[in-house]
Structure formats: C-alpha cells, structure tokens
Amino acid sequence: MTTSHMNGHMTEDSNTDVKNAELSEPPRHREMAVDCPGELGCRTLPVRRSAQLERIRQQQEDMRRRREEEERKQELDVNASMRLKKLSQNPKIGIDNPTFDPVEGHVHEGPSNLAKVLELDDLLSSLKHIQHSLVDSQSQEDISVVLQLVQNTDFQNAFRVHNSVAINMSKASPPFPLAANAQDLSQEVHVKAHFDYDPSDDPYVPCRELGLSFQKGDILHIISQEDPNWWQAYRDGDEDNQPLAGLVPGKSFQQQREAMKQTIEEDKEPEKSGKLWCAKKNKKKRKKVLYNANKNDDFDNEEILTYEEMALYHQPANRKRPIALIGPPNCSQNELRQRLMSNEADRFAAAVPHTTRNRRDNEVNGRDYHFVSRQVFEADVAAGKFIESGEFEKNLYGSSTDSVRQVINSSKICLLNLHTQSLKVLRSSDLKPYIIFIAPPSQERLRALLTKEGKNPKPEELRDIIEKAREMEQNYGHYFDAAIVNTDQDKAYQELLRLINKLDTEPQWVPSSWLR
The missing domain is CATH 3.30.63.10 (Guanylate Kinase phosphate binding domain)
Structure with a gap:
C-alpha cells in the first residue's frame, strides 16, 4: 500500500518493487548548469545557445546576489530598529542621555513630532478663561457666541473628525518602499503542475542542461516570469540543493503547443466513411453545452491544464476541512468512511x-x-x-x-463519498475540501481482497475497475490532494487516518484563490 501525493504515479507496497525501482530509475541530471559532464557525452554547444546559456546564468546570479543583499539589509534594519526603539525612549528630566546622538537632517518620527491636537475640553476651558479676563462687553458677547458654537453637537462631531485627520496627516510616509524588491517578489509564485515535463524530450527548450524536469502534482517555486515562454523555477523544497533555477515552459506557451498537439492528433484520426456528417453534428452539440460546467464534465475535458497557483493553508482548530473519498467501485471507500465514523463518532460525521x-x-x-x-x-x-x-x-x-457546512460548524470532520463529476462543484465552493483518491491494487491483489469480502468477481470486472481508476486519475487527478492504493484495508485505514491527522499539524498547499 502506497500513498502518492499527486506525483502522477501510484505503486503498490512491495519491497521487491521498491528495490527494482531504485535500480532501474536513471539518475536525474536536471541540475547541470553550463558544462556537460563527460559521462553524458561531450558535445559543444552552438555559439548562440552558449550565449543564451550565459545570459540565463548571469541573470540568476544577479537575482541570487540581490536576494542576499536584501536579506542582509533586512537583518540590519531589524538591529537598527531595536536600537532606535531603546534610543527613542524619552530620558528622565534632568538626566543627560549621552547615547542619544541625533543625526543631522534626521527627524525622529515619534509621538513628540505629531501635530498638536487641541482637545475639546481644553478649548472650552480656554474660552471661559478668556471670557472672564475680558472687560469689554462686546468681546465677551463674541466669546459667548463661540462658546455656544463649541457646545453644539454638530460642531463637536466635526471637531473630532478634524483631529483624526490632523493626526493621520502628521504621520510621515516612509522615505522608500518597505520591500525594495517588491517587483521581483510579485513575480515569485508557487504553482502546482498538472502535467509531466522532461526537458530531454523537448526540442524547444533553450538549453536542455538547464531544463527542470517535474511530474504531475509537483509544487514549483517560480522565481522569474520575465520570459513568458520559459519561466525560471525550483521544485519546492529543493531551493537549497539546486545551485541554479531551472527552465520550465510558461503557461501560455504550454497551452499553445498542447492545443496545437491536440489539433494535429484530431486531424490524424481516421474518418469513418458515411458518418462524417453525423460526427461533426455530435461534436458541435457537445461543445454547445460546455458552458454549463456544473452539469457537464466535458467542460473539464476541454480544458488544457498547465499550472495552478497555490498557497499554504493551515486549517483552524474549530473549522475542519471536509474529507472527500473518491474511487471506482469495490475499492472500499464507503467502508473506510463508515469505519472512521464508527470508531470516532465524536470526531467524524456525514452530511x-x-x-x-x-x-x-x-x-x-x-x-x-x-x-x-x-x-x-x-x-x-x-x-x-x-x-x-x-x-x-x-x-x-x-x-x-x-449540510456539509452544518457538520463543519459543529467542529467535526465531514466525510463525503462523491462521484468524480461532483469534484468541480465541491472545489469551487468555500468548503476547502481535502480530496483523497482510493485506488485499486493489481488485478490479482484486487481479486484476493474481493474474495475475502465474499465476492467472486469475473476477470473482465476486475479489468473494468482498474481501467475506471486509470480514467479517473487521468481526467480528474488535478483535483486530488493525495492517493492511497488499497492493497490492504487495515493499512489503508491507518494511512487515511494519518493523512487526516496531518491536516491539524502541517499546512497544506491549496489553490491561492481560496484565500483571496
């Protein structure tokens, strides 16, 4: 039994398979920077490619240098702010503070430099004092008119608004932006890849040695989008291990060539004689209902999936994320849900x-x-x-x-068993679901599990279950947060419980649109 966090591959829990996979898996050479090692074959890059490689390398070195300078500047700013905080404390009257040596031209932005705001009670007291001090009757009458005005409710409200504006206007704006590299940071995002990429198979990558390979479901840290066709990125968690960022296809570029690829494949499909008119008619009808995304899963099939912007989210203790269990028939997702609710009825509930x-x-x-x-x-x-x-x-x-929201508001975890066609609606809601795919094991292991449950499936039924799971992963895998291969129901239950418990202790990647 193996859990796959959306990396596009699911394997069974077998020591032999793991060892064979370790022996057969070729080493990755994505982190090569400029020169090709001898064991990969010495070949001389063309002058144009070498120059382009040098520009990319220089650009990344500049970005790394700027980031290090920003980190040093932030550290200095923190130290300086702590020292200024101590210096800004007003010393006791009559005591000389030799440590405070104001710099010429620098104005300390403290409370003493704010605009002097006159309080309403002070104004009334001053006017009354002036009225008693005056001997001229005309002047005393004028002061009486002003006193009546000051005691008016509308005037007092306007006076308070004036004081608030004066305080805000007296606060000086910072002389420079809080983040000097704000423009660079605006281009740094984390995305979830919805396709596999191998630069060694891409004839369009500017430099294969700098191409970054990744698998479906990987989280990529995009650090530069200056070139719309080729972004610079790290795999999440590998920033410290990779000397240079790698090149990945830009979103629009990947969409364009995938659309072109689909068009070419459609043109290559053999046309059945006598049914061409009907085929065109059906295709037109199918596209006509694509706008009703909630009722037609063809909407997802027509999309060209590339990247999805992600952000880290830690669920609140009193608002648990609902857990949706997805899988083909006879994969025990309903049994797993019932087992959770029976064993921990005070924690899990169904809508x-x-x-x-x-x-x-x-x-x-x-x-x-x-x-x-x-x-x-x-x-x-x-x-x-x-x-x-x-x-x-x-x-x-x-x-x-x-109904799901009622369970969440009761501080319980809502467990759902849904069809894959419902995932689009669930994920577009404000429920922030965590979707787990329950996948079947190999055909022989699946037969053994179903026989243990008292079922006697036919070989074609087993093949249908495995094929259905493959179609689910292919068409809806971009919605899955994790996957469990159910080789054993007890192990699958423990793994499911581990994934649910992890939501309380670790932040998870979710679509950034959920947090806006």
Missing part, C-alpha cells in the same frame, strides 16, 4: 442528504434526511446549492453545501 421521497415511520427529519418537496429540491439545484444530486426510483436525492 445529512436531501430527498423528495416520503418520510418513513422510523425516520427523523434533519437526522436521517432533509425531506423536501420536489419543487423546493429542483429550485435548490438550479440555485447551485447541491454538490451532487440524482434520481432513484422517481425520487431525488442530493448532498448540499449547507
């Missing part, structure tokens, strides 16, 4: 579904089902309130986002 069927005698509304009319159910579906819904024996059933 109460909605239905239009009549309530039975032993059922309680809100506990077993939310019983609603067909009209209300269809209106909620049209309003997008359901994660998934369907009809069974002329009755509608569905799981709503409000």
Whole structure:
C-alpha cells in the first residue's frame, strides 16, 4: 500500500518493487548548469545557445546576489530598529542621555513630532478663561457666541473628525518602499503542475542542461516570469540543493503547443466513411453545452491544464476541512468512511442528504434526511446549492453545501463519498475540501481482497475497475490532494487516518484563490 501525493504515479507496497525501482530509475541530471559532464557525452554547444546559456546564468546570479543583499539589509534594519526603539525612549528630566546622538537632517518620527491636537475640553476651558479676563462687553458677547458654537453637537462631531485627520496627516510616509524588491517578489509564485515535463524530450527548450524536469502534482517555486515562454523555477523544497533555477515552459506557451498537439492528433484520426456528417453534428452539440460546467464534465475535458497557483493553508482548530473519498467501485471507500465514523463518532460525521421521497415511520427529519418537496429540491439545484444530486426510483436525492457546512460548524470532520463529476462543484465552493483518491491494487491483489469480502468477481470486472481508476486519475487527478492504493484495508485505514491527522499539524498547499 502506497500513498502518492499527486506525483502522477501510484505503486503498490512491495519491497521487491521498491528495490527494482531504485535500480532501474536513471539518475536525474536536471541540475547541470553550463558544462556537460563527460559521462553524458561531450558535445559543444552552438555559439548562440552558449550565449543564451550565459545570459540565463548571469541573470540568476544577479537575482541570487540581490536576494542576499536584501536579506542582509533586512537583518540590519531589524538591529537598527531595536536600537532606535531603546534610543527613542524619552530620558528622565534632568538626566543627560549621552547615547542619544541625533543625526543631522534626521527627524525622529515619534509621538513628540505629531501635530498638536487641541482637545475639546481644553478649548472650552480656554474660552471661559478668556471670557472672564475680558472687560469689554462686546468681546465677551463674541466669546459667548463661540462658546455656544463649541457646545453644539454638530460642531463637536466635526471637531473630532478634524483631529483624526490632523493626526493621520502628521504621520510621515516612509522615505522608500518597505520591500525594495517588491517587483521581483510579485513575480515569485508557487504553482502546482498538472502535467509531466522532461526537458530531454523537448526540442524547444533553450538549453536542455538547464531544463527542470517535474511530474504531475509537483509544487514549483517560480522565481522569474520575465520570459513568458520559459519561466525560471525550483521544485519546492529543493531551493537549497539546486545551485541554479531551472527552465520550465510558461503557461501560455504550454497551452499553445498542447492545443496545437491536440489539433494535429484530431486531424490524424481516421474518418469513418458515411458518418462524417453525423460526427461533426455530435461534436458541435457537445461543445454547445460546455458552458454549463456544473452539469457537464466535458467542460473539464476541454480544458488544457498547465499550472495552478497555490498557497499554504493551515486549517483552524474549530473549522475542519471536509474529507472527500473518491474511487471506482469495490475499492472500499464507503467502508473506510463508515469505519472512521464508527470508531470516532465524536470526531467524524456525514452530511445529512436531501430527498423528495416520503418520510418513513422510523425516520427523523434533519437526522436521517432533509425531506423536501420536489419543487423546493429542483429550485435548490438550479440555485447551485447541491454538490451532487440524482434520481432513484422517481425520487431525488442530493448532498448540499449547507449540510456539509452544518457538520463543519459543529467542529467535526465531514466525510463525503462523491462521484468524480461532483469534484468541480465541491472545489469551487468555500468548503476547502481535502480530496483523497482510493485506488485499486493489481488485478490479482484486487481479486484476493474481493474474495475475502465474499465476492467472486469475473476477470473482465476486475479489468473494468482498474481501467475506471486509470480514467479517473487521468481526467480528474488535478483535483486530488493525495492517493492511497488499497492493497490492504487495515493499512489503508491507518494511512487515511494519518493523512487526516496531518491536516491539524502541517499546512497544506491549496489553490491561492481560496484565500483571496
């Protein structure tokens, strides 16, 4: 049993397979900078490629040098701020403070330099004192008019607003931006790769020695997007091990060549005689409904997946992320969910579904089902309130986002078993789900597991399960946060529990759009 954190590959838990994989896996040479080692074959780069390589190398060295300078400057700023904080403390009157030596031309931005704000009580007291001091009756009358004005409620409100504006205007702006490298930082993002990339197989990469290989599901740290076609990046966690950043295809460039590749493959497909008109008609009809993304999974199939911007998120203690278990039939995802809720009923719960069927005698509304009319159910579906819904024996059933939210608000972890077509709706909600793919083992191991459960599957049924899992991973793998190969139900349960517990102790990568 093996857990795969969306790296595009899932293998079974076998010591022999691991050893063979270690022996057969070729070493990666992505970190080569300029010169090719002898064992990889000596070849002389063309003059143009060598010059381009030198420019990339020089650019990365400049970026590294700027980053080191910024770190040193920040450290100096921290030390300076701590010293200034001590110096800015006003010494006691009559005591000379020899450590405070103001620099010429520097104005200390402390409370003493803020605009002097006159309080309303002080103003009233001053006016009354002046009124008693005056002997001229006309002047005393004028002061009385001013006193009446000051005691007016509207004037007092305007006076307070004036004081607030004066205080804010007196605060000097910093002489330089807080982050001198703000423009460089704006281009540094973390993205999740939705495709595999091997620079040795890419004829368009400017320099194969600098190409960065990665797999589907890897997190990449993009440090430069100056060249829209070729970004500079590190694999997350490898920044300290890689001397130079590698080149990866830019998003728009990758989309363009994938679209071109798909067009070429479609043109190469053999056309069946006598069915060309029908094929065009069906294709046109299929594209017509792509705009209804919630009801048609062809919308996902038409997308060209490249990168998704990510950010780290640590779930709050009182707002747990719902866990969605996905997998083909007979992979025990429902059994795993029931086992979690039985063993830890105070921690896990299921969302109460909605239905239009009549309530039975032993059922309680809100506990077993939310019983609603067909009209209300269809209106909620049209309003997008359901994660998934369907009809069974002329009755509608569905799981709503409000039901999931009720479990979350009770500080429990909501467990869901969903179809893959529902993942797009679930992930576009504000629930921040954690999606785990339960994959089947090899055909022989799957047969043994099902036989242990009292089932006698046919060979074609086993092949269908494995093929279904492959299609799920291929079409919806970009939604998965983790994957478990269920070679043994006890081990799969322990691994599932470990992944859920990790959400409480470690921040996880989530789409950055969730945090905006």
